[in-house]
Amino acid sequence: MTKASATFAGGCFWCTEAVFDDVIGVESVESGYIGGHVENPTYKRVCDGDTGHAEAIRIVFDPDVIAYGDLLDIFFHTHDPTQLNRQGNDVGTQYRSAIFPHSPEQEAEARAAITRAQSDWPQPIVTTIEPLSTWYPAEDYHQEYFARVGDQNPYCMAVIAPKLRKFRKSYAERLKG
Secondary structure, X not given: OOOEEEEEEEOOHHHXXXXXXXXXXXXXXXXXXXXXXXXXXXXXXXXXXXXXXXXXXXXXXXXXXXXXXHHHHHHHHOOOOOOOOEEOOEEOHHHOEEEOOOOHHHHHHHHHHHHHHHOOOOOOOOOEEOOXXXXXXXXXXXXXXXXHHHHHOHHHHHHHHHHHHHHHHHOHHHEOO
């Protein structure tokens, strides 16, 4: 299997991780922090909004099974890229919409995906393309959060479960068994 990586920030990492865990060709999804100025940030520090980091996910995928452009299209259809520094009730720069390309080719594809996605949104897309910087995995209890405790967490039931239902309906052909 060929492996490639993609790094996206689209609000709460529990939400974005849950979406991409279901996609055929995705080997793994890790929640973490990127784009800030503090070494070894913690969830509490990132949530305070003073580290500059975004809650993000790092996807390892097989580009022979799913293209980076397809991952970008899913990303743009599963969060609101027109909200600046927020997703719903999650507010702050840590919840910004951002793409962190791993190569010049990914950067070009990200720009093309923004152009494609703009036709789906009445407001301008505010998703940024930011330089790839140091990746900090989130604490263990954040990994696979929805899969582990989603049905026991009111936030997950109110925010993530409806997002996943919509995603699974729209992308049924892309879902793992």
